[in-house]
Amino acid sequence: MRCGDFKETYIKDEEIFQSLFVKFCLGMFLLFLLVFPFAANAYMLYLANMIGFAVIGAVGLNLLTGFTGQISLGHAAFLGVGAYTSAILVTRLGFSFWLSIPFAGLVAAVAGIIIGIPSLRVKGLYLCIATLAAQFIFQFIFIHWESMTRGITGINIPPPRIGSLEFITEKEFYWITLFFIILGVGYARNLVRSRMGRAFVAIRDRDLSAEIIGINLFRYKLSAFAISSFYAGVAGALWVNFLKVVTPDHFPFILSIQYLAMIIVGGLGSVLGSIFGAVFITLTPELLNYLSEIVKIYAPGHEEIFVPMKEVIFGLLIVLFLIFEPRGLAEIWNRIKNFFRLWPFSY
Amino acid sequence: MDILLQIIVTGLATGGLYGLIALGFVLIYKATSVLNLAMGEFMTLGAFVCFTALTQIKAPFYLALILTLASAVVLGIIVERLILRPLIGEPVISVIMVTIGLGVILKGVMYMIWTPSFRNFPQIFPPEPLNLNFAVVPSGLWWGFVFAIIGTTIFLLIFKFSRTGVAMRATANDQQAALSMGISVRWVFALAWCFGAMTSVIGGIVIGNISGISVYMGDIGLKVLAVIILGGLDSIGGAILGGFIIGILENLTGLYIDPLIGGGAKDVAPFLILVLIIMIRPYGLFGKEIIERV
Numbered sequence: 001m002r003c004g005d006f007k008e009t010y011i012k013d014e015e016i017f018q019s020l021f022v023k024f025c026l027g028m029f030l031l032f033l034l035v036f037p038f039a040a041n042a043y044m045l046y047l048a049n050m051i052g053f054a055v056i057g058a059v060g061l062n063l064l065t066g067f068t069g070q071i072s073l074g075h076a077a078f079l080g081v082g083a084y085t086s087a088i089l090v091t092r093l094g095f096s097f098w099l100s101i102p103f104a105g106l107v108a109a110v111a112g113i114i115i116g117i118p119s120l121r122v123k124g125l126y127l128c129i130a131t132l133a134a135q136f137i138f139q140f141i142f143i144h145w146e147s148m149t150r151g152i153t154g155i156n157i158p159p160p161r162i163g164s165l166e167f168i169t170e171k172e173f174y175w176i177t178l179f180f181i182i183l184g185v186g187y188a189r190n191l192v193r194s195r196m197g198r199a200f201v202a203i204r205d206r207d208l209s210a211e212i213i214g215i216n217l218f219r220y221k222l223s224a225f226a227i228s229s230f231y232a233g234v235a236g237a238l239w240v241n242f243l244k245v246v247t248p249d250h251f252p253f254i255l256s257i258q259y260l261a262m263i264i265v266g267g268l269g270s271v272l273g274s275i276f277g278a279v280f281i282t283l284t285p286e287l288l289n290y291l292s293e294i295v296k297i298y299a300p301g302h303e304e305i306f307v308p309m310k311e312v313i314f315g316l317l318i319v320l321f322l323i324f325e326p327r328g329l330a331e332i333w334n335r336i337k338n339f340f341r342l343w344p345f346s347y
Numbered sequence: 348m349d350i351l352l353q354i355i356v357t358g359l360a361t362g363g364l365y366g367l368i369a370l371g372f373v374l375i376y377k378a379t380s381v382l383n384l385a386m387g388e389f390m391t392l393g394a395f396v397c398f399t400a401l402t403q404i405k406a407p408f409y410l411a412l413i414l415t416l417a418s419a420v421v422l423g424i425i426v427e428r429l430i431l432r433p434l435i436g437e438p439v440i441s442v443i444m445v446t447i448g449l450g451v452i453l454k455g456v457m458y459m460i461w462t463p464s465f466r467n468f469p470q471i472f473p474p475e476p477l478n479l480n481f482a483v484v485p486s487g488l489w490w491g492f493v494f495a496i497i498g499t500t501i502f503l504l505i506f507k508f509s510r511t512g513v514a515m516r517a518t519a520n521d522q523q524a525a526l527s528m529g530i531s532v533r534w535v536f537a538l539a540w541c542f543g544a545m546t547s548v549i550g551g552i553v554i555g556n557i558s559g560i561s562v563y564m565g566d567i568g569l570k571v572l573a574v575i576i577l578g579g580l581d582s583i584g585g586a587i588l589g590g591f592i593i594g595i596l597e598n599l600t601g602l603y604i605d606p607l608i609g610g611g612a613k614d615v616a617p618f619l620i621l622v623l624i625i626m627i628r629p630y631g632l633f634g635k636e637i638i639e640r641v
Contacts, residue, residue, distance in 0.1 A: 065440065069438075069440075071439065071440045071443065117626070118622070118625050118626055118629075121625075121626065121629060122625055122629045124439040125382050125439055125443070125580075126576070126625055126629050128382075128439070128440075128443055129382075129572050129576060129621065129625065130621070130622055130625045132569065132572070133572075133573075133618040133619075133621040133622045133625075134622065136569075136614075136615060136618045137615055137618050137619060137622070140611060140614070140615040140618075143611065144608060144611055208639060253569075254451075257447055257451070260444055260447075261444075261448075264440075264441075264444055268440070305459065307458070308454075308455040308456070308458035308459045309455065309459075310455070311451050311452070311454055311455030311458065312451075312452050312455035312456060312459070313455075314451055314455075315448045315449065315450070315451030315452030315453075315454075315455060316448070316452060317448075318444055318445065318447070318448030318451070319430060319445055319448040319449060319452065322434065322437075322441050322444060322445045322448070323430070323433045323434065323445070326437065326441060
């Protein structure tokens with residue numbers, strides 16, 4: 001029986017899959033993801049897709065905010081940039097969906113670098129306000145640059161295709177989402193244990209000290225912004241391609257807050273945490289919808305309370321997690337895992 | 348009548364309002380180093396409480412005002428006690444997110460109590476606009492300006508001369524030293540939140556009077572961020588001056604840029620200014636420049 005952590009080499013310590021059991025669980029989970037679309041109905045697949053986009057965006061934001069410590073209140077703006085890039089490339093220039101996704105990421109990354117420039121001079125509160133301003137400026141551009149974005153009417157996007165195979169339904173799109181999630185999460189998980197990931201963490205912990213030990217702040221802070229926005233851009237592009245339409249209303253300030261809530265609830269500085277958070281924050285309102293349906297049946301007339309209730313619970317989640325479990329669901333998960341690993345002799 | 352002059356006068360009056368709300372931000376930031384992003388919701392709540400007192404209880408305005416201020420005090424104390432105190436010493440992101448979360452909660456609660464419909468405020472100020480010969484100021488703006496000036500003066504005087512004010516300034520300057528001089532830092536924190544909430548509810552009443560009230564009127568609170576960054580996060584005088592500058596600039600953009608791009612520039616202008624200030628002079632006009640040492 002395992003009763004402690006006995007790693008003898010650094011290579012062992014940095015392994016992603018630390019034990020055979022973890023590998024087995026992950027394999028089973030992957031298998032579940034592959035079988036899932038054949039067992040689920042359209043609504044569940046819709047939710048699965050939404051969770052998928054949230055996972056990609058949240059992992060990106062966690063790289064920036066959780067690992068590098070640069071707060072961004074403008075994540076929705078980068079989603080928007082990616083979404084519009086993809087939509088415009090597909091509809092105007094006749095790009096295929098597949099080619100438009102990396103371009104969406106790249107354009108969002110450039111936007112991220114521009115927004116990240118103030119981070120070289122200011123941090124904490126001021127950076128937070130600068131990114132918040134960026135959110136509103138981008139929102140303004142989405143609405144008012146009508147020759148490009150078609151303003152509030154938005155752009156309709158044709159469904160993605162490979163050859164003659166079209167991806168229209170939730171089930172078909174599920175495969176695309178799954179592919180990008182595995183790519184994105186795998187890259188992030190590897191990035192954070194690389195030289196760059198360690199530089200990010202050093203910057204988060206104390207940027208001046210990091211600079212003194214030879215970390216180029218300019219390079220790594222902007223890389224963090226670029227990578228994070230790339231993720232956001234891809235998530236945004238996938239999302240609007242799934243919805244088949246993009247309008248400025250898709251990227252309000254509250255979406256940025258939702259993404260921050262995901263990584264706070266899930267756990268700052270943890271890739272696994274971003275996934276937990278994305279699932280949690282996406283499913284909570286759906287659960288409330290479900291509850292409101294039940295209330296509608298048994299106590300008609302009272303179901304309207306659930307509309308504001310969603311906001312209240314969303315806010316409460318943020319506040320309660322920050323006060324009582326600042327390291328999020330990932331920490332709770334670790335605690336449960338450790339409990340069972342050492343069970344029944346936990347001392 | 349010169350249109351430019353008219354715009355500048357309107358800008359000044361709006362700026363006075365911005366200054367008042369900015370004062371709320373600064374009062375809290377100065378004492379507790381917390382930027383309260385739920386300020387807009389505090390404002391909305393104040394407007395709703397005053398509105399309910401006026402229309403449901405049919406109270407006279409001065410009574411409604413006292414009631415609103417009292418509710419602001421309660422709100423300030425509750426928020427400080429329950430939400431901000433456990434987070435003392437936590438990283439900036441936690442503190443900012445907790446105020447955002449608070450804002451979302453308040454918005455939801457207000458939605459539950461007052462429904463999201465838009466309402467007009469009952470007439471509490473005399474409706475005649477102020478005629479300055481060269482420009483006309485609408486009644487709401489003019490009275491808002493008066494309130495802003497009165498509020499600011501009172502707080503400036505408190506800070507300058509009263510015992511409490513000196514204690515608050517001392518805490519802002521150096522918490523440890525203030526503690527050792529027998530100042531209750533906890534009390535100062537609570538007081539700062541009360542003062543901040545009070546200025547913002549007054550702002551809420553005035554703005555509600557000008558443009559009507561709804562759950563979403565709090566968005567103006569974010570615009571005021573430009574004001575406090577321009578003036579300096581911890582400068583009361585800067586908040587007021589910043590308010591005037593942003594008010595005028597905003598109205599000038601409305602006049603000159605809006606026709607060029609077809610509207611909307613007025614709302615985004617404060618944020619553009621905000622980014623510029625942060626890039627050029629992040630501590631603002633009168634803010635304290637923070638020097639970091641390892």
